[in-house]
Amino acid sequence: MSWIKTIPAAALAGEGVACAEAGGHRIALYDVDGAYYATADICTHGRAFLSDGYLDGHLIECPLHQGLFDVRTGAPAGAPCTVAVRSFPVKLEDGMLYVEAG
Numbered sequence: 499m500s501w502i503k504t505i506p507a508a509a510l511a512g513e514g515v516a517c518a519e520a521g522g523h524r525i526a527l528y529d530v531d532g533a534y535y536a537t538a539d540i541c542t543h544g545r546a547f548l549s550d551g552y553l554d555g556h557l558i559e560c561p562l563h564q565g566l567f568d569v570r571t572g573a574p575a576g577a578p579c580t581v582a583v584r585s586f587p588v589k590l591e592d593g594m595l596y597v598e599a600g
């Protein structure tokens with residue numbers, strides 16, 4: 499596992515969510531009032547990208563069937579999602595977001 503540089507934190511302004519590639523994973527990055535989180539971008543329920551969804555507080559709503567995940571842990575938080583998405587550690591350095599992924 500190592501820290502991988504992804505995208506500027508500023509890229510999350512507005513929607514609060516964006517996608518990035520890190521360590522061979524497609525990752526969704528989230529900004530919840532200045533706290534940063536990362537999860538796998540692909541929903542565990544179907545083939546949809548969470549980074550295309552709607553972020554409301556700590557919850558990301560999948561754009562396909564409106565399932566919910568807690569971006570802090572990846573835990574499912576609303577039907578039809580029942581399986582967690584993987585979450586990744588994130589750190590901010592010099593305006594860039596780093597994800598620990600391998």
Ligand code: FES
Pocket residue numbers: 541542543544545546560561562563564565566578579
């Ligand atoms: Fe995400 Fe169905 S694909 S809730």
